[in-house]
Amino acid sequence: LAKTTQPISMDSYEGQEVNITCSHNNIATNDYITWYQQFPSQGPRFIIQGYKTKVTNEVASLFIPADRKSSTLSLPRVSLSDTAVYYCLVERAGSYQLTFGKGTKLSVIP
């Protein structure tokens, strides 16, 4: 399964758009990408999932280029409550093969 690489940490000011990129160079045709958010002392929580191009929901957007070797989670106008660790997950459809990235710690500064 594809190995994933994410930045260890990022800082952003309140109100800015934040983009977190995950690299997955060896992604396979039937692999999907999912992003999770984790607050301290809690379990991860689903944010968004996609296969290709762009997916948007009420909290985030996910951009996946045509070659699918990376994906970018976009958080519009972040607030202090978005301070958390964000994980990308590559998961093979129809199987239980999955790999989480090591997480990106996002700190939102007032």
Next chain:
Amino acid sequence: NAGVTQTPKFQVLKTGQSMTLQCAQDMNHNSMYWYRQDPGMGLRLIYYSASEGTTDKGEVPNGYNVSRLNKREFSLRLESAAPSQTSVYFCASSERGLGSGGGVDTQYFGPGTRLTVL
């Protein structure tokens, strides 16, 4: 709806002791998972269960055993704890099951168990 619950929240063991981590879900999900989370390592899959009565190894199964007691409950057992098993353990569940076809789904995580092995 409690979602996914885990007990205990915290546990300290001595090397060689055994213990069982309990997990239950009330969402009628078919699949259940056990992960460990270590600093700088992300989440790594220990075992999973695609349906009641089946279990399979994940990425890091050594030193652990699991039981899918029924559709709701999935336990993780450490027979002889080692300091290397000091970690935070998360249980998760998802709707899909064996034979559910292609695609992936959303995992719902419990609050975790912080285990220290001395």
